[in-house]
Amino acid sequence: MSDTYTLYNSTVMDHFMNPRNMGDLKDADGVGEVGAAACGDIMKISLKIREGRIEDARFKTFGCGSAIASSSMATELIKGRTIEEAMSFSNQEVVNALGGLPPVKIHCSVLAEEALKAALEDYVKRHPEAVAKPESVPA
Amino acid sequence: MSDTYTLYNSTVMDHFMNPRNMGDLKDADGVGEVGAAACGDIMKISLKIREGRIEDARFKTFGCGSAIASSSMATELIKGRTIEEAMSFSNQEVVNALGGLPPVKIHCSVLAEEALKAALEDYVKRHPEAVAKPESVPA
Amino acid sequence: MRTVYLDHQSATPLLPEAFEAMRPYFTEYYGNASSLHQHGLRVREALKKARQQQAALVGAESDEEIFFTSDGTESANLAVKGVAYANERKGKHLVVSATEHPSVMNSVEFLEKQGWTCTRVPVNAEGFIQLDALRKAITPQTVLVAVHHVNHDIGSIQPIHDVGAVCAAAGIPLYVDCEASAGWLPIDVRAMGASLVSFSPHRFYGPKGVGVLYRHRRARLVSILHGGVQEGGRRAGTENIPAIVGAGVAAEVAARELSSRSAHVARLQTRLWDGLLAKVPFIKLNGPLPGPGRAPNNINISTEFIEGEGQLLLCDLHGIAVASGSSCVSKSLKISHVLAAIGLDHALAQGNLILTLGKDNTEADVDYVVETFAKIVGKLRGMSPMWDEFERGVIDSVIAPRGVGRSFSEHAAAVSGKPAH
Amino acid sequence: MRTVYLDHQSATPLLPEAFEAMRPYFTEYYGNASSLHQHGLRVREALKKARQQQAALVGAESDEEIFFTSDGTESANLAVKGVAYANERKGKHLVVSATEHPSVMNSVEFLEKQGWTCTRVPVNAEGFIQLDALRKAITPQTVLVAVHHVNHDIGSIQPIHDVGAVCAAAGIPLYVDCEASAGWLPIDVRAMGASLVSFSPHRFYGPKGVGVLYRHRRARLVSILHGGVQEGGRRAGTENIPAIVGAGVAAEVAARELSSRSAHVARLQTRLWDGLLAKVPFIKLNGPLPGPGRAPNNINISTEFIEGEGQLLLCDLHGIAVASGSSCVSKSLKISHVLAAIGLDHALAQGNLILTLGKDNTEADVDYVVETFAKIVGKLRGMSPMWDEFERGVIDSVIAPRGVGRSFSEHAAAVSGKPAH
Numbered sequence A, B: 001m002s003d004t005y006t007l008y009n010s011t012v013m014d015h016f017m018n019p020r021n022m023g024d025l026k027d028a029d030g031v032g033e034v035g036a037a038a039c040g041d042i043m044k045i046s047l048k049i050r051e052g053r054i055e056d057a058r059f060k061t062f063g064c065g066s067a068i069a070s071s072s073m074a075t076e077l078i079k080g081r082t083i084e085e086a087m088s089f090s091n092q093e094v095v096n097a098l099g100g101l102p103p104v105k106i107h108c109s110v111l112a113e114e115a116l117k118a119a120l121e122d123y124v125k126r127h128p129e130a131v132a133k134p135e136s137v138p139a
Numbered sequence C, D: 001m002r003t004v005y006l007d008h009q010s011a012t013p014l015l016p017e018a019f020e021a022m023r024p025y026f027t028e029y030y031g032n033a034s035s036l037h038q039h040g041l042r043v044r045e046a047l048k049k050a051r052q053q054q055a056a057l058v059g060a061e062s063d064e065e066i067f068f069t070s071d072g073t074e075s076a077n078l079a080v081k082g083v084a085y086a087n088e089r090k091g092k093h094l095v096v097s098a099t100e101h102p103s104v105m106n107s108v109e110f111l112e113k114q115g116w117t118c119t120r121v122p123v124n125a126e127g128f129i130q131l132d133a134l135r136k137a138i139t140p141q142t143v144l145v146a147v148h149h150v151n152h153d154i155g156s157i158q159p160i161h162d163v164g165a166v167c168a169a170a171g172i173p174l175y176v177d178c179e180a181s182a183g184w185l186p187i188d189v190r191a192m193g194a195s196l197v198s199f200s201p202h203r204f205y206g207p208k209g210v211g212v213l214y215r216h217r218r219a220r221l222v223s224i225l226h227g228g229v230q231e232g233g234r235r236a237g238t239e240n241i242p243a244i245v246g247a248g249v250a251a252e253v254a255a256r257e258l259s260s261r262s263a264h265v266a267r268l269q270t271r272l273w274d275g276l277l278a279k280v281p282f283i284k285l286n287g288p289l290p291g292p293g294r295a296p297n298n299i300n301i302s303t304e305f306i307e308g309e310g311q312l313l314l315c316d317l318h319g320i321a322v323a324s325g326s327s328c329v330s331k332s333l334k335i336s337h338v339l340a341a342i343g344l345d346h347a348l349a350q351g352n353l354i355l356t357l358g359k360d361n362t363e364a365d366v367d368y369v370v371e372t373f374a375k376i377v378g379k380l381r382g383m384s385p386m387w388d389e390f391e392r393g394v395i396d397s398v399i400a401p402r403g404v405g406r407s408f409s410e411h412a413a414a415v416s417g418k419p420a421h
Ligand SMILES: Cc1ncc(COP(=O)(O)O)c(C=O)c1O
Pocket: C009, C071, C072, C073, C074, C076, C101, C103, C148, C150, C151, C152, C177, C178, C179, C180, C200, C211, D227, D236, D237, D238
């Protein structure tokens, strides 16, 4: 890629060409599929959760290069996080980790955040006890 | 002028660069000076008339290349003509003899016609007998 | 890696002979055509010759009917607005086909804000204008009909002589945007019955920086860029002489080589579509089949279950340059209005790719593209939740429905909470 | 025969290094900047660099404030109409100086037909805008003030910082046409307080086919050529990449050499005017004296009793390329509105000649011009009835009146039966 011109920066291109965690998880604990009304992209994230922590994550994406890269990066970032941590995950993390996205493509990172949240919600629906928060400290 | 580009054709350029009959006539029999309101050009034609015929003509012109060429050509054309013939002189003769003028410069030839007519009028004013037309045939 | 340029609708390389013709006009014959001295007069002659070359390409009666602008967009703006403003007192209604280029569509929208009205005449599924609807669209207030010759996205060749006949019968000037046809299809402005015709030499190996507008000497047209009296007072601004000279050469060469170039790309076009159809399941050709109804250099496909930008980027990484009408590719996040106008399913519009051939493409290029594209589709489908869901019978194919599962659009609406269109 | 090019306001030769930079973009890097593949992405980088080069020349904060158009005329049209349309709801009044270039004047006239009103602020006899009149011209409906930096005909450098202060105090965006100054005088858009600045690299050894518009990021501006979303949606149409690249190089070189180029032409300017004044009786310099009030490259003279086109043609036949603001030179048969605005006598306006110096002119050039011009004047005066009438005391001189005879204008009116103005 030395003298190749790319639409996105090298991190984004790398995640587009060599996506991490691409695929589905057999027996996923939570699955979220969301679509962007604006552009028509669709993203699906599957989670494996053990002891309140995201053990594994996979994605599948119908969308542009930055949508694929965003979902790849999002699954990388959230692996190992607790559900609580993951619940406050923001698209800005994806953008930062990717080293930036073109303004018109920021919504791809939002879609990744939404897919993750949808997967978490799915998990919580199936495991309401997971968010009982017995140890939460009063604010 | 071989590989020189010119604004006007070679006849016009020749008459502009080497004007014929430039100057004034001492003891002219008729002098006409006219101005073009449109562009501000001024043209003066002096005539020497003997026995009802234009024996000599001179011009002076304040104006563009085609105005100078038009007056040069007009004086050439009218030498030797009778007053009657000269009275029906038209700018089109100048245009034709010059091999054409740009559309926006046609008025220069009109100015030449007007200068000639003014000179003839001046002559007639001084010599009313010249147009008594004793030999004119009834129409 | 093989590199295959298949985006000739976006740009073409300059002909070497056009470049050579331009060269002296940069540093040596640099005069301004408005100047009355040597430097100006010399380039005036060049300008006249260049006008004659464009006139010859499109069958104009006289070089005085040719006006130079800066590009196809400006020519389209000048045609639409210049005729509208010139005929303002006569009426303020325009008629355009629904699949005109944005330079026409957005000019019309601008005029709508200024009090004009416009009827957009629909096209059928292959992109051909509906002549009955055109006839009905014309009113006593109509001052211009704009119908392009060839569609830039899907290659449909409009029945322009019929359109011309309709306009002639109604006595309305016709403007034909020939940007996607000039240099590739024969154009005869008089046979078309066109009052205005625009095109851009950079689409047929001429330089960027110049557009052409033909105007029949009786068509009323006023300037839209105001200033000096260049171009007979219809286009102010210092003429881009080198580009105009190069464009003249490109027009001359295009006229000479038109039929061989067209035959060449037509052969490749068929090979390309046949190859893709054989190698890639669930693929659709948008626009008419290769043949008399379609420009010989354009292939527009929709590949189901995957999105266009990803296809484009992977093609590029394999040395293949293509375009796409997908919403992800456009800065406005909207799919090409042409694909919408032919009623293409949104899912298919998303998976859109535009491949435009040129004189230097070869059969080996085409074969490489077919082979590579099949692999790219495999890779992207492997990543696509839609392909997986199609395989699991959750959603159905639009191109070859099996009667199992809901439609992509229904599915997309369900997961996004909003309709995908 | 010596050839001396003294028409740098009309055109300049392209810098060889700019040409070299452009060369690969014709045949090799021919991509369209809108394309998402290699060919497009490569030229995007070139485009960005070219924007930075223009931004640096005029002190713009960011390359995103630089827009490329096709020439200075289009930039002026975009500035005037683009701001007017963008602020239509706020008000429909414009203020311009009386000596703006036709690209501004005629844009304003077009808007007047569409319901805008405009105040033309007078200039004094040297061509400087009258600041009091400017202040008074601004109304609550005013949405734009347009004052050029340097006048193209007579070289007056406007008190642009004062103009900027007036506009800033009133809160009205200021558009400064810098076509006649860019590359020759330092420009700092921020110090000027300008919201918009236009110029054309072909005036400082860049290529034709590209104009520049600087827009402060907070200034409202809408597109006037509609179509695609090029140039941030403010100028549709395929970018003229080779010209934009060459213009970038020209801007960089101009920035580097600005002070030496200016000092060089300023020396020649003084030599030229001093020489003419010494050798040619009844000659007048129009505009300010060489010095801080006048662009260093411009000499504008009126030679009494003879007309401009003849002077220009004879100069050309002696290898000297010049321009003229005489009515015989303009296609409209009108004298330059600038000469009218400074109140120049019609007779002097007729005898007008514009000489603009460039970096490659030499002292020997200037001396040749002075000597040759004196001869030309002699020849034309020999042909002029006015010179003769002046010598005979029938008419008087405007430049150096002797108190004998009527004025040229009175005389012209008498012989033409109509006033000469
Ligand atoms: C049909 C059509 N018209 C107009 C245009 C605009 O032309 P340009 O890109 O030269 O501004 C295009 C450009 O692709 C086009 O395809």
